[in-house]
Amino acid sequence: METQADILKRTGLSITEGRKQILDLFLENEGALAHADIEKQTDAAFDRVTVYRTLQTFVDKGIIHQIPTTDNSVLYALCKHNCAQGHHHDNHVHFICDNCDKTICLDDVTVPAVKLPAGFKPNKFAMIVSGACRECQAG
Numbered sequence: 001m002e003t004q005a006d007i008l009k010r011t012g013l014s015i016t017e018g019r020k021q022i023l024d025l026f027l028e029n030e031g032a033l034a035h036a037d038i039e040k041q042t043d044a045a046f047d048r049v050t051v052y053r054t055l056q057t058f059v060d061k062g063i064i065h066q067i068p069t070t071d072n073s074v075l076y077a078l079c080k081h082n083c084a085q086g087h088h089h090d091n092h093v094h095f096i097c098d099n100c101d102k103t104i105c106l107d108d109v110t111v112p113a114v115k116l117p118a119g120f121k122p123n124k125f126a127m128i129v130s131g132a133c134r135e136c137q138a139g
Contacts, residue, residue, distance in 0.1 A: 001027075003027075004019075004020050004023040004024055004027060005020070007023060007063055008020070008023070011061040011062065011063060012061075013057065013061060018042075018045075018046050018050060018054055019054055019057075021042055021045065021046075022038060022042065022046075022051065022054050022055070022058075023058070023063070025037075025038055025041055025042070026063075026064060026076070026077070026078040027078065030102075030104060031077070031102040031103050031104050032067050032075035032076060032077040032094070032102075032103035032104070032105070033075065033076055033077070034073065034074075034075050034076075035048075035051060035052065035055065035074075035076075038051050038055070038076075039051055055076055058076075059076070062079055063078070063079060064076045064077060064078055064079060065077060065079050067094050067103060067105075067126070067128075068126055068128075069096075069103075069128075070128070075103050077094075077103070077105050080105065080107050091110055091111050091125055092105055092106055092107050092108075092109060092110055092111065093106045093109040093110070093111060093127045093128070093129055094106065094126070094127065094128050094129070095128075095129050095130070095131070095133065096128060096129070096130045097130070097131070097132060097133035097135075097136055098130050098131060098132060099132055099133070099136040100133065100135065100136055102133055102135075104133065106129075111125040111126070111127040112127075
């Protein structure tokens with residue numbers, strides 16, 4: 001498993017304390033994170049703009065990907081496949097638990113092919129499934 005320093009070096013980013021701390025949050029969490037989650041977990045060490053810019057840089061470099069939500073907010077999750085700058089390969093299903101609100105990338109479940117009418121060209125696919133996660137079903 002890559003460390004935060006490995007990921008930053010591979011993507012050509014300088015290694016700063018802020019980037020390391022934010023990347024550690026993604027490496028430590030199975031689920032997706034909201035901007036507010038990251039702000040809370042960094043102990044107010046970084047202001048809102050710094051967190052936003054770091055997240056946008058990570059998306060641009062293919063380190064994390066965005067997950068749309070039903071309330072038009074955005075969650076972020078670590079890219080687990082060979083994503084690169086400008087080339088995200090996150091064509092997988094996202095699962096939202098109705099009980100604990102955790103959002104989890106289901107990397108082994110791909111978004112099914114959608115046959116669009118002539119003249120339509122897709123840029124991005126997103127599929128969200130909701131229900132009860134493993135932990136909530138077991139509890």
